[in-house]
Amino acid sequence: MIHSEKAWYRNATIYQVYPKSFQDSGGDGVGDIRGIIRRLDYLTDLGVDGVWLCPIYASPMVDNGYDISDYRSINPDFGTMEDFDELVEEMHRRNLKLIMDMVLNHTSDEHAWFKESRTSRTSPKRDWYHWKGSDKNKSPNDWLSFFSGPAWEWDELSGEHYLHLFHKKQPDLNWENPELREEVKSMLRWWLDKGVDGFRLDVINLISKQAGYPDADPDCPAEQPRGISRYANGPRIHEFLRELHDEVFAPYNAIAIGEAPEVSPGLAEVYTAPERRELDMVFHFDLMGLDSGGQGKWDIRPLDAGDLRNVMKSWQSDIGNGWNSLYLSNHDQSRIVNRFGDAEFFRTESAKLLAALQYLQKGTAFVYQGEEIGMVNYPWKSPSELRDIESINYLKEIVKKGTLSFGEAWDAVRKKGRDNSRVPMCWSGDMNGGFSSGHPWISVHPEYNFINVENESKDDESILSFYRRLIRIRKSELLISEGDIEFIDTPWKNFIVYRRFSDASAHELIVAANVGPERRNVRESLHLPIPESEYLLRNYPLPESNDIWEPWEVRIWKVGTKGTME
Numbered sequence: 001m002i003h004s005e006k007a008w009y010r011n012a013t014i015y016q017v018y019p020k021s022f023q024d025s026g027g028d029g030v031g032d033i034r035g036i037i038r039r040l041d042y043l044t045d046l047g048v049d050g051v052w053l054c055p056i057y058a059s060p061m062v063d064n065g066y067d068i069s070d071y072r073s074i075n076p077d078f079g080t081m082e083d084f085d086e087l088v089e090e091m092h093r094r095n096l097k098l099i100m101d102m103v104l105n106h107t108s109d110e111h112a113w114f115k116e117s118r119t120s121r122t123s124p125k126r127d128w129y130h131w132k133g134s135d136k137n138k139s140p141n142d143w144l145s146f147f148s149g150p151a152w153e154w155d156e157l158s159g160e161h162y163l164h165l166f167h168k169k170q171p172d173l174n175w176e177n178p179e180l181r182e183e184v185k186s187m188l189r190w191w192l193d194k195g196v197d198g199f200r201l202d203v204i205n206l207i208s209k210q211a212g213y214p215d216a217d218p219d220c221p222a223e224q225p226r227g228i229s230r231y232a233n234g235p236r237i238h239e240f241l242r243e244l245h246d247e248v249f250a251p252y253n254a255i256a257i258g259e260a261p262e263v264s265p266g267l268a269e270v271y272t273a274p275e276r277r278e279l280d281m282v283f284h285f286d287l288m289g290l291d292s293g294g295q296g297k298w299d300i301r302p303l304d305a306g307d308l309r310n311v312m313k314s315w316q317s318d319i320g321n322g323w324n325s326l327y328l329s330n331h332d333q334s335r336i337v338n339r340f341g342d343a344e345f346f347r348t349e350s351a352k353l354l355a356a357l358q359y360l361q362k363g364t365a366f367v368y369q370g371e372e373i374g375m376v377n378y379p380w381k382s383p384s385e386l387r388d389i390e391s392i393n394y395l396k397e398i399v400k401k402g403t404l405s406f407g408e409a410w411d412a413v414r415k416k417g418r419d420n421s422r423v424p425m426c427w428s429g430d431m432n433g434g435f436s437s438g439h440p441w442i443s444v445h446p447e448y449n450f451i452n453v454e455n456e457s458k459d460d461e462s463i464l465s466f467y468r469r470l471i472r473i474r475k476s477e478l479l480i481s482e483g484d485i486e487f488i489d490t491p492w493k494n495f496i497v498y499r500r501f502s503d504a505s506a507h508e509l510i511v512a513a514n515v516g517p518e519r520r521n522v523r524e525s526l527h528l529p530i531p532e533s534e535y536l537l538r539n540y541p542l543p544e545s546n547d548i549w550e551p552w553e554v555r556i557w558k559v560g561t562k563g564t565m566e
């Protein structure tokens with residue numbers, strides 16, 4: 001079913017910009033809005049339909065803007081409100097949509113609401129946050145923060161603890177309070193009045209906490225922050241989302257994309273089926289968890305291609321009338337070629353394979369800055385190079401607890417730390433990769449001379465050229481957003497194949513990927529309805545034999561369904 005007038009996002013590709021690291025225009029080493037404006041033509045050439053812009057609001061930047069101190073102003077590091085208005089205008093002139101990142105689960109502790117809330121237990125804004133427990137030495141419950149340590153912080157001033165699921169400078173808002181909800185809705189409308197086209201809602205399914213803040217479920221798996229089942233997909237979440245939908249998003253025809261940890265395909269359908277009037281799509285974490293073991297993110301294990309196929313298949317088949325988003329990386333994830341591909345020996349091939357395999361499924365595609373040129377993890381040498389609060393806190397905690405050796409923890413941070421994808425975008429071989437003429441806030445990747453937009457643009461066989469083709473195919477082949485999908489069984493788990501088809505279409509697409517470094521002869525074992533040579537897209541030159549598959553080879557065919565080639 002097409003979501004009527006909102007259908008634009010179904011075959012869309014949205015580009016995620018992390019403003020601090022995208023393009024500095026002022027020479028202070030920090031990316032800014034004018035820098036983004038300068039690069040809009042690059043985005044148009046890439047063929048994307050819009051931008052998801054990570055937070056640019058006033059903020060002490062403890063969590064790089066996910067700690068907002070004023071929702072209605074722009075962080076001066078990024079520019080002014082005039083710059084922002086110009087960005088909206090310049091984007092719309094190019095037919096690009098603007099999706100703002102919006103953090104509604106928490107604010108900064110420097111937000112005026114929190115400052116007022118903490119003045120006393122009787123403050124009119126006391127109830128806008130979660131306060132509990134007057135014994136300084138006893139946490140109200142056993143929940144842990146996503147960024148290590150307890151989720152409660154003692155406030156000396158007013159003599160109670162407050163809840164912070166993330167950093168202690170990110171207190172959680174209390175959505176039970178109707179005045180807070182009114183204020184949030186009015187703020188969202190204010191941005192929509194400025195012309196923004198929708199929101200990416202940060203951890204939105206965590207906003208409704210269980211009454212009484214019960215201790216964590218004793219069976220809580222070790223990989224989750226303790227307590228998560230008490231607030232993820234909480235008791236009033238659907239009601240709160242519908243309120244936002246009916247009173248804010250729907251009247252403006254704005255889209256709402258929910259970041260949603262702890263969501264299954266079945267629950268994603270509940271959140272995103274149009275008749276539910278909640279969200280338009282969610283970001284799930286099942287794919288991103290595939291290289292984590294039982295102890296969570298830092299417990300790294302190699303990707304199993306069988307698991308990759310199963311997760312992809314289930315998110316395609318089990319989401320019913322809901323809508324999916326497709327992503328390979330973002331500002332919270334290290335680089336995908338290091339994680340699921342082969343950054344050392346088959347960087348180009350594996351980057352292209354992963355993109356084709358992921359973005360030709362049904363769903364709205366999200367490409368994170370640098371992914372389209374195959375940027376790789378940063379070769380960290382010392383913890384002093386890190387900027388991310390998550391990695392820094394984790395290392396501190398490990399040292400304190402002594403559960404892992406520092407060497408083991410450091411190795412995990414080097415591989416999975418969020419700063420890997422937060423180092424500056426590499427535009428050219430110029431100073432600082434063309435990112436800034438000043439001293440960048442975080443190191444520039446040492447390979448900027450080699451992996452950069454300028455080099456990739458010159459080469460027709462580059463990762464960037466492949467992304468450009470892929471994004472255009474997503475737009476021109478309606479089958480991708482509207483057709484059915486079938487995953488075809490193969491004798492090897494590393495050989496993932498699916499077909500895209502529809503009763504209404506005279507042709508179908510077949511995507512086949514050899515996920516891994518093995519060269520493979522498929523003659524005897526694979527019976528695909530595929531022609532000899534007619535490829536829509538591939539990541540190797542025409543093979544000598546159709547049966548031999550190179551390492552990390554992906555082929556996409558467009559075939560007529562009645563045995564005829566189109």
Ligand code: ISL
Pocket residue numbers: 063066067103146166202203259261297331332333390418
């Ligand atoms: O990044 C994570 C693990 O490495 C996640 O647990 C992440 O914290 C979670 O996905 C929520 O992310 C979002 O909210 C955070 C912010 O730090 C992230 O950048 C944001 O994407 C708190 O606002």
